[in-house]
Amino acid sequence: MQIIITQNAGFCFGVERATKIAFDASKELDGDIYTLGPIIHNPQVVRSLEKKGIVAKKSLDDIKGGTVIIRSHGVTAEVLKSAEEKNLKTLDATCPFVKKAQKRVEKLSEEGYTVLVVGDAKHPEVQGIVSYASGDVYVAANVEELENLPHVEKLGIVAQTTQSQNNFNQIVDACMEKAREIKICNTICDATAVRQSESTNLAGRVDCMIVIGGLSSANTKRLASLCLEIQPNTHHIESAEEIGRSWFDGVGKVGITAGASTPSDVIEDVKKTIEAIAA
Ligand code: SF4
Structure with a gap:
């Protein structure tokens, strides 16, 4: 069975940068560190940050002191101002x-x-x-x-x-x-469009398409639904554990794509699991 992964599967520039800022903060900063909302739409990354002591909070009201990390899609000017008024240290990971x-x-x-x-x-x-x-x-x-x-x-x-x-x-x-x-002012970032066109192109060339990414990520859900329109044997999963063996019955080529919030090790796990099924 041949496995093909789209060229730009996984983290986009902004998500990669925000995740790095958060993991670096866990090593370099003392005191309590929070993210305002999950840093990215990926439960594994959020859990991994929690293990390092970085907790996601819904609102500034839930944060009494320490450092707050602003995620890649940014916050309102008022939230930044309130963080300052509360004397919180702000690490702004808003995508440029x-x-x-x-x-x-x-x-x-x-x-x-x-x-x-x-x-x-x-x-x-x-x-x-x-x-x-x-x-x-x-x-x-x-x-x-x-x-x-x-x-x-x-x-x-x-x-x-x-x-x-x-x-x-x-x-x-x-x-x-x-x-x-x-x-x-055309402020569209082409990361989404590039992922969508690569994925739909691949979905048309394979017998089974795997879309990896958070089940609550709007962008990954959209990626999965676009692929499903082209390849009925399309499956949206968050991790390798969800893979079903029957998906590959009679399959010669498998395509893998991943939303912009999916870490590369999750993509690698999925690839290895499919290789093991094919062996
Ligand atoms: S604008 Fe959004 S999609 Fe584009 S690189 Fe930044 S975080 Fe990623």
């Missing part, structure tokens, strides 16, 4: 691409633009980006949600980093009649 979107919003507001963030209003990354606007700001996940956006003089548009280019383009097009002047 997310930071860039936050800074763009801040600048657009300063320049008098009404800001539109293309993305999911409930997502913490979007809530963080929105918080940097000092003037009017709107969020739209699709063209229908533009209904609430009034006609304005100057409109500045930024994107949640994981938006699809196609959706962003459609919204930008629909905004043309909403303002006299439009400034477009």
Whole structure:
């Protein structure tokens, strides 16, 4: 049985960086260390950090002192300010691409633009980006949600980093009649698109597709559903223990892909387990 792994399976740049910051902190810092929410959508990594004394807390209210690590998709400006007011030491692991979107919003507001963030209003990354606007700001996940956006003089548009280019383009097009002047800041990060295109391409060339990643990770779930549309023998797992032997009956080629929050040792474990089944 041939096993093929997509080139960019696993950690993206921002997640790799945030995870390194957290593990380095466990070695270098004294005192209590917390992450605000799980550092990444991967239970194994979260448990491994817990063993090193770094605990995920939902809110700053649950943290009395010590160090707080901000995860890759960032937090609101208010949360950073409250951490400072509580005299917490902050380790900001916000992905630089997310930071860039936050800074763009801040600048657009300063320049008098009404800001539109293309993305999911409930997502913490979007809530963080929105918080940097000092003037009017709107969020739209699709063209229908533009209904609430009034006609304005100057409109500045930024994107949640994981938006699809196609959706962003459609919204930008629909905004043309909403303002006299439009400034477009394409803050999409291509890590998601690259993983999706590599994975769907591979799903079309194999008899079984394994998608590894947190069952609660929106990006991994999307990766699995895209692969499933192409290859019905697609399975979304978090770890090698969940692999079923029957998935490989009559299979010549297996494809493996993994979401941006999946560590390389988990991918390696899955590969070895499949090799053992095939032997
Ligand atoms: S997907 Fe892109 S923006 Fe998000 S954490 Fe990864 S590298 Fe950063």
